[in-house]
Amino acid sequence: MDRIPITKEGYDRLKDELKQLVTVERPSIQRQIAEAREHGDLKENAEYHAAKEKQSFLEGRIQELNAKIPLMQVVDPKTNKSKTISFGATVSMENLDTGETSTYQVVGPDEADLQSGKISFLSPIAKALIGKQEGDEVTIRVPKGDIQVEITEVAYL
Numbered sequence: 191m192d193r194i195p196i197t198k199e200g201y202d203r204l205k206d207e208l209k210q211l212v213t214v215e216r217p218s219i220q221r222q223i224a225e226a227r228e229h230g231d232l233k234e235n236a237e238y239h240a241a242k243e244k245q246s247f248l249e250g251r252i253q254e255l256n257a258k259i260p261l262m263q264v265v266d267p268k269t270n271k272s273k274t275i276s277f278g279a280t281v282s283m284e285n286l287d288t289g290e291t292s293t294y295q296v297v298g299p300d301e302a303d304l305q306s307g308k309i310s311f312l313s314p315i316a317k318a319l320i321g322k323q324e325g326d327e328v329t330i331r332v333p334k335g336d337i338q339v340e341i342t343e344v345a346y347l
Contacts, residue, residue, distance in 0.1 A: 193263035195277050195311070200301030201264050208255040211248060219245045258300065267295075270346040274323045277311050281319055282343040286327065291342065296320070 196204075219241055226238035267278025275281055275296065282293045294309045296319070302310035309316050318330040319341070326341050 192261075194258065194261050194298055194300070195265045196262045196298040196301060197278060198264050198266060200298055201259075201262055204255060204259060204262075204300060208252065208259065211252050211255070215248055216252070219248060262298075262300075267346040272346070273344065274321055275319045275341070275344055276321075278346055279319075280343075280345045280347050281341060283319075283328075283339040283341050286338040286340055294319075295347075 222241040223238065223245065226232075226235055226241050229235055229237065232238050265277055267280075270276065270278055277296055277298075280293060280295045282291060284291045292307075294307050294315065296311050296316045297308045299310040299312055302308050302313065311317075311320065314332060315330055318328055322328055322341055324341050324344050328339050328341065330337050330339060
């Protein structure tokens with residue numbers, strides 16, 4: 191199976207999430223289910239059904255993380271000395287129509303978060319940027335239409 195690239199920060203965050211789910215959340219839900227069972231008839235026990243549903247989502251996430259984590263390949267962007275954009279690059283660009291500047295880091299799909307400026311290497315924006323370098327003008331296809339940007343900086347931080 192293919193390895194999934196991820197930064198050290200993203201990898202550590204997923205490992206911490208798995209640990210939290212297994213050591214804190216799972217026992218807590220098990221206690222909630224046990225308490226709800228003590229209330230009697232399970233058919234009409236809303237607390238029991240809510241706890242079981244929560245347990246189902248939790249176990250699904252634990253299984254997902256247990257399946258993904260072994261497939262991950264930690265990549266340190268700081269070791270990349272390339273001038274072209276690839277995984278881990280922090281890219282600053284200027285929208286040629288509006289003059290707005292934006293900065294994104296190209297990361298793995300499990301750590302992408304547009305609010306914090308992290309985009310998946312599988313996203314349309316990253317796909318348009320990968321292989322380009324500082325000074326290049328790029329057309330990026332987004333849901334609102336095409337945008338023209340100039341890459342103003344490429345760094346591996």
